[in-house]
Structures are given as structure tokens and as C-alpha cells.
Amino acid sequence: MGFLDSVLRRNSELEWMFDLDINVETTQRVYLKRIALETCINFIGRTISQSDFRIMENGKRSYNDWHYLLNIRPNTDQSAADFWQNFIYRLIHENEVLVILTDSDDLLIADSFTRVEYAVYPDIFKEVEVKGHKFQRTFRMDEVIYLTYNNEKLSKFMEGLFDDFANLFSRIIETSMRANQIRGTVDIDSSHSLDEKTQTKLQKFIDKLFNTFKNNTVAIIPKIKGFEYNEVADGSFNGKSVEEMTKIKKSLIDDVADILGIPNALIHGELSDYETSIKAYVKFCIGPLIKKISDELNAKLILKKDYLNGSHIEVRGVTEKSVIDNAEAVDKLVSSGAYTRNEVRVKFGDEPSDNPALDEFVITKNYQTASELKGGEKG
Incomplete structure (x- = not known):
């Protein structure tokens, strides 16, 4: 530090600059x-x-x-x-998620809980908390909905x-x-005294100047003798x-x-x-x-x-797929006799109909086995 101290003593204008807060966060x-x-x-x-x-x-x-x-x-x-x-x-x-059923028959998702595991008995959950309310009772595994x-x-x-x-x-x-x-530089007349009070005022002025440029699309600032600001474009x-x-x-x-x-x-x-x-x-x-x-x-x-x-x-x-988008496939499943119409309804997410006719296999196309095929006229 001896060399730096000697430089600062010869250039008193520089000494105060090392006290400025220049941090990169x-x-x-x-x-x-x-x-x-x-x-x-x-x-x-x-x-x-x-x-x-x-x-x-x-x-x-x-x-x-x-x-x-x-x-x-x-x-x-x-x-x-x-x-x-x-x-x-x-x-x-x-x-993991834990759902409990309260005495008022409400399903609640637990915010926090402690699981106690057993080898041959059902695990239990204690200290179950929901929205800041902590349940005093414990819950057995067969009483809750629990998934990992x-x-x-x-x-x-x-x-x-x-x-x-x-x-x-x-x-x-x-x-x-x-x-x-x-970016900018500030030129200061070295004849000005840079004591602590002056440094504080100068720093405040520079901050105001920066905020003026930062917060306004059009900025007008006073020009002061001995103080010159130059913006460096990049x-x-x-x-x-x-x-x-x-x-x-x-x-x-x-x-x-x-x-x-x-x-x-x-x-x-x-x-x-x-x-x-x-x-x-x-x-x-x-x-x-x-x-x-x-x-x-x-x-x-x-x-x-x-x-x-x-x-x-x-x-x-x-x-489930959309039955409308797969209407052609539905027709083939039914017409070939592979599925009844009720079975097709279930596959596409609909409930089966009470009509017993929909439980019957229907063949609307000429699907036959080889033995059922008939030849041409006998000679």
C-alpha cells in the first residue's frame, strides 16, 4: 500500500474516489x-x-x-x-400428497405431515397441518388418500x-x-476543494444527473462551470x-x-x-x-x-378419444362384429345403454370364413 498511498497524497483529488460504492451484484x-x-x-x-x-x-x-x-x-x-x-x-x-377426510366429510390436502412407517402394521400420519390448523389426531394409511x-x-x-x-x-x-x-465521464476543475462535504454534495448531484437520464426520454440539466459531463456511447x-x-x-x-x-x-x-x-x-x-x-x-x-x-x-x-373424430373406426368395430355397440360406448367413455339390442353383436359387412365361401356353378 506504500506506493498507492504516495500516489494518493500527490493526487488528493483521486483519494475520495476510492470510497465510492461500485458494486456488481x-x-x-x-x-x-x-x-x-x-x-x-x-x-x-x-x-x-x-x-x-x-x-x-x-x-x-x-x-x-x-x-x-x-x-x-x-x-x-x-x-x-x-x-x-x-x-x-x-x-x-x-x-407426495396426503388427502384426509375430516369429521365434516371434507377432503383436505395436507400442507405438512409426518409419516411413521411400520413393517407389518399400517403406517400412520401425525402432525397433519392444513392452512395453519394442526390436527391433534393421527391418521392411519387406510383412512387417507396418499400417493408418491x-x-x-x-x-x-x-x-x-x-x-x-x-x-x-x-x-x-x-x-x-x-x-x-x-456510460459517461465527469470532468471536474481540480481547483475545487474536495473535502468530505463537497464530495457528498458532488455525489448527490451525480446521482440526480444519472436518474434524470435514466428516467426521462428527454433530459435537460444545468451546465455548471468547472463541471462537465460527457456521455460515452457504445x-x-x-x-x-x-x-x-x-x-x-x-x-x-x-x-x-x-x-x-x-x-x-x-x-x-x-x-x-x-x-x-x-x-x-x-x-x-x-x-x-x-x-x-x-x-x-x-x-x-x-x-x-x-x-x-x-x-x-x-x-x-x-x-379417451373423441367418438366423433373416430366415427369411421367405430363403424368398423361394430360392423365387423368385433364389439357390441355398448362395448364401444364404454371404450369411448360413455355409459352403456339399457337397450338390450345394443348388447348384441351386429355384422353389416360380408365377413365370412374360408369354409363358408361358395364356389361357382358346377359343370
Whole structure:
């Protein structure tokens, strides 16, 4: 420091400049993580929220209290669509979701809980909390709806990737801001005394000057003798950084979508290969989730003996194809005698009709076996 001290003593005008606050702050781009997770998880949540939960008994749909809870109003504060969207969000984001049935017959999604596992007895859940209310009782596994998604939380699994993307994204933003920032120099008459009081006044004036340029498209400032401001233009900014930031956000969303099984074209609203993307989305993403949910509902809401006698819960409305769009295929299934009309109705998500004629096989085309074919006239 000896050399620097001697320089500062010879140039007293420079000494005060080393006290100025010149900091470069690196911001953690947490919203990148939220954009990727929220976009993908809510996409799945909105899909599942359209489901129709059917309690089937003897091949017919039963309308009871569970139908109302699962399809209309699970609790006093949520509609069924909001409930199931929140359900999926918790399941994927937190890797697990717990739903309890209160004494007032409300289905509530737990905000936090502690699971106690046993080897030969049902696990129990204690310290269950919903909206700040902590239940004093414990809940057995056979009393709740409980699902897990993967072996590890998605947010934890993606933590390293998000950090890398955040650092890269921050660097691009910093580079863009430096390339497009206002730069200027200030010439000060060295004959002015630069004591602490003068330094403070000068710094305040420079700050006001900067804010004037920053906040106004047209800025007029007074010209002071011995004080001259010169702006340094930098024409290096070409707008490429904006395109690069967009690519980074899209790439991060693509990575999360790949993990969840959502086709990239579908999550970005691209219409190319739309039908193929929908089929892949339903088969590899929505189908397994529907299977998890239906298995859990059947295990917890339907008694074993009733299930074996045909009673069950179906989750419809998402994986079924449109009967209108597949009218030609419907005609072939029926006309070939492969399926009855009621069986086709069930396959497309409709309930079977009470008309017994629809349970009969109908052949409207000339499908025959080789032995039934007749030859021509005998010679």
C-alpha cells in the first residue's frame, strides 16, 4: 500500500474516489426454476382437473356422496377442478400428497405431515397441518388418500441443473446490461476543494444527473462551470442477448418436460405433429398418473369384496378419444362384429345403454370364413 498511498497524497483529488460504492451484484434467478416447474406441472394439473370420477356398481354409474366429493365440491373452499390441480401440483412438486377426510366429510390436502412407517402394521400420519390448523389426531394409511410420485423430489433432483442455468442466465443479463448501459465521464476543475462535504454534495448531484437520464426520454440539466459531463456511447448492443435468454428459458422448460413425459412441442403450443404429441402425452405422462390415482381410490374407497364383485372407480375424460373424430373406426368395430355397440360406448367413455339390442353383436359387412365361401356353378 506504500506506493498507492504516495500516489494518493500527490493526487488528493483521486483519494475520495476510492470510497465510492461500485458494486456488481449477482442476482439468483430463482424465477427460472419457478417458470419451468410451474409451466410443466400446471400443464399436467390442468389436464387431470378435467377428469370425471365414476363410481361404478353392477356396470352402472352410482351417484352418491363420493361422486359429489370427487367431481363437484371436495371441501367448502375448493371446486373439484381446483382440488385436483392442487393435488397434482403437490404430488409432482413435493413427490407426495396426503388427502384426509375430516369429521365434516371434507377432503383436505395436507400442507405438512409426518409419516411413521411400520413393517407389518399400517403406517400412520401425525402432525397433519392444513392452512395453519394442526390436527391433534393421527391418521392411519387406510383412512387417507396418499400417493408418491418418484423416489426423490423433483425440485431437489433439478437443483444442480437450475443452478447452472441460473448462472448462465445471470451472466447473459449482466452482459446485456453492460452493453446497453449509460456510460459517461465527469470532468471536474481540480481547483475545487474536495473535502468530505463537497464530495457528498458532488455525489448527490451525480446521482440526480444519472436518474434524470435514466428516467426521462428527454433530459435537460444545468451546465455548471468547472463541471462537465460527457456521455460515452457504445454501439455494441445488437439484441442477441434477448434471443439467448429466450432460448435458455425454453431449454430449461424442455428438460423438465422430458422428465415428466410431456412432449416439448405440446408444452410450447406447437401444432406440428400435434396428434403424435397428444398420444405420447396421454400414454407416457397422463396414463400412469391416472393409474396411480384410480388404484389408490379403489383401494381406499371400495371394499375388497365389493371390488371383486365388480364395483370400482373409473377415472374418465382424459385418456379417451373423441367418438366423433373416430366415427369411421367405430363403424368398423361394430360392423365387423368385433364389439357390441355398448362395448364401444364404454371404450369411448360413455355409459352403456339399457337397450338390450345394443348388447348384441351386429355384422353389416360380408365377413365370412374360408369354409363358408361358395364356389361357382358346377359343370
